[in-house]
Amino acid sequence: MGGLVYFSSASGNTARLVGRLGLPACRIPRRAGDPVPAITEPFVLICPTYADGYGRGAVPKQVIRFLNDPATRALLRGVIAGGNRNFGKLFALSGDVISARCNVPLLYRFELAGTGEDTTRIRAGLARFRAEEEDKTCLTQA
Amino acid sequence: MKDTDHTRPVPRAVNWNRLEDEIDLDVWNRLTVNFWLPEKVPLSNDIPGWSQLTPGEQTLTIRVFTGLTLLDTIQNTVGAPALMADAITPHEEAVLSNIAFMEAVHARSYSSVFSTLCQTAEVDEAFRWSAENEHLQAKSRLILDEYDAAASPLRRKVASVFLESFLFYSGFYLPMHWSSRARLTNTADLIRLIIRDEAIHGYYIGYKFQRGMERLPEAGRQEIKDFAFGLLFDLYEIEARYTEQLYDGLGLSEDVKHFLHYNANKALQNLGFEALFPEEACRVNPAIMAALSPNSDENHDFFSGSGSSYVIGKAVATEDDDWDF
Numbered sequence: 001m002g003g004l005v006y007f008s009s010a011s012g013n014t015a016r017l018v019g020r021l022g023l024p025a026c027r028i029p030r031r032a033g034d035p036v037p038a039i040t041e042p043f044v045l046i047c048p049t050y051a052d053g054y055g056r057g058a059v060p061k062q063v064i065r066f067l068n069d070p071a072t073r074a075l076l077r078g079v080i081a082g083g084n085r086n087f088g089k090l091f092a093l094s095g096d097v098i099s100a101r102c103n104v105p106l107l108y109r110f111e112l113a114g115t116g117e118d119t120t121r122i123r124a125g126l127a128r129f130r131a132e133e134e135d136k137t138c139l140t141q142a
Numbered sequence: 143m144k145d146t147d148h149t150r151p152v153p154r155a156v157n158w159n160r161l162e163d164e165i166d167l168d169v170w171n172r173l174t175v176n177f178w179l180p181e182k183v184p185l186s187n188d189i190p191g192w193s194q195l196t197p198g199e200q201t202l203t204i205r206v207f208t209g210l211t212l213l214d215t216i217q218n219t220v221g222a223p224a225l226m227a228d229a230i231t232p233h234e235e236a237v238l239s240n241i242a243f244m245e246a247v248h249a250r251s252y253s254s255v256f257s258t259l260c261q262t263a264e265v266d267e268a269f270r271w272s273a274e275n276e277h278l279q280a281k282s283r284l285i286l287d288e289y290d291a292a293a294s295p296l297r298r299k300v301a302s303v304f305l306e307s308f309l310f311y312s313g314f315y316l317p318m319h320w321s322s323r324a325r326l327t328n329t330a331d332l333i334r335l336i337i338r339d340e341a342i343h344g345y346y347i348g349y350k351f352q353r354g355m356e357r358l359p360e361a362g363r364q365e366i367k368d369f370a371f372g373l374l375f376d377l378y379e380i381e382a383r384y385t386e387q388l389y390d391g392l393g394l395s396e397d398v399k400h401f402l403h404y405n406a407n408k409a410l411q412n413l414g415f416e417a418l419f420p421e422e423a424c425r426v427n428p429a430i431m432a433a434l435s436p437n438s439d440e441n442h443d444f445f446s447g448s449g450s451s452y453v454i455g456k457a458v459a460t461e462d463d464d465w466d467f
């Protein structure tokens with residue numbers, strides 16, 4: 001399975017987490033006009049949450065635009081969501097929304113820029129997940 | 143024409159169709175949609191639960207809430223207005239005026255709890271207690287000194303983020319604790335609305351702080367960072383003593399301190415800094431975490447769960463128009 005794709009707004013929390021992961025990752029641009037990265041391999045998406053008090057708008061517009069492309073969406077394998085538990089029931093809601101919309105597993109949730117434990121778990125989890133995904137691919141190809 | 147005779151220049155009229163910083167509009171929109179008043183919360187449903195608390199637990203609760211009222215009063219009357227004077231964009235000033243008003247709503251809402259659940263005399267006594275409490279006064283003093291120091295907009299932002307993302311939590315712990323035991327659950331709902339607002343305030347002011355830091359040379363950034371960690375140490379010292387004074391009686395002080403460490407680290411993250419407290423010191427009682435964000439238990443994601451089954455998110459009833467599929 002291919003790489004990581006993430007979005008992070010100007011506050012940069014998700015970008016800081018991805019930086020600490022130390023894995024190759026591709027960033028969805030913040031500005032509407034900027035070209036969206038072309039995705040050619042299966043990937044996991046890391047996305048923060050920006051909901052209003054009713055849960056609307058949880059997934060940033062830039063990410064929706066990115067996922068609206070059917071070819072890109074077909075390569076999405078799972079989602080990791082950022083947020084803040086201070087948002088109560090809406091904690092990391094973008095992960096639930098993307099998971100339900102795109103029918104991919106919600107892999108993990110973290111707060112703000114994550115902790116050391118989060119980066120360890122994400123690295124280990126991604127390795128496990130990739131291994132399982134590759135097994136599946138082998139089975140379908142066999 | 144020169145306007146040297148006037149100390150105050152005429153401000154630019156705010157044009158929301160010409161943004162210098164998109165975040166101003168995003169945060170404005172979220173804050174205005176999130177607007178609420180304490181009347182929205184059916185606090186009177188907590189009357190039976192209140193009468194089940196011991197007199198000591200009641201006094202503690204009222205005191206904690208007067209302490210929180212003080213912090214919100216400071217943000218309403220001093221903190222947010224001081225930050226407004228430092229604003230870089232006219233839109234930032236508008237956002238801060240919204241924040242200032244919501245602080246007044248927060249401060250006001252504790253009194254709604256009081257008038258619903260408590261006797262006037264005991265409330266008056268608790269306000270007197272807060273005015274005389276050395277720890278509460280000491281932390282307020284430290285924050286106010288930064289707000290008043292004319293020199294540094296960035297230091298003011300640090301103080302504000304520490305107040306909103308750290309100092310509140312010795313108080314917020316208690317309604318989360320009661321709520322985890324099915325006590326005062328409506329009051330907890332009200333507190334969660336405040337916590338949500340404070341999360342956006344801390345985010346926004348922390349974000350503006352990071353923008354400001356980018357404009358400083360390396361030496362200046364280091365100086366501010368040293369200041370921030372120093373202030374956090376000083377505030378933590380006070381908070382630890384305040385916590386013991388309040389919670390030793392219930393045997394909860396150590397539990398509360400974990401919650402303080404966890405929130406101190408989040409306050410630092412809002413400022414773009416790394417964590418200070420080690421992770422073992424930040425393991426918050428799961429019951430408190432569950433009270434903070436109900437329905438978001440750990441094991442529902444693949445990496446935390448023990449099994450290897452995937453979970454697909456439940457259909458969320460929050461449709462946005464932008465999805466094409």
Ligand SMILES: Cc1cc2nc3c(=O)[nH]c(=O)nc-3n(C[C@H](O)[C@H](O)[C@H](O)COP(=O)(O)O)c2cc1C
Binds near residue numbers: 012090
């Ligand atoms: C206006 C606003 C709304 C937010 N709403 C939520 C939310 O509903 N749930 C959540 O878990 N986090 C919420 N957050 C927190 C962000 O997801 C969190 O700060 C995240 O780390 C931002 O990532 P970024 O800096 O990479 O953009 C919100 C933040 C803001 C400013």
Ligand SMILES: [Fe+2]
Binds near residue numbers: 217245248336340
């Ligand atoms: Fe407040």
Ligand SMILES: [Fe+2]
Binds near residue numbers: 217241245306339343
């Ligand atoms: Fe606030």
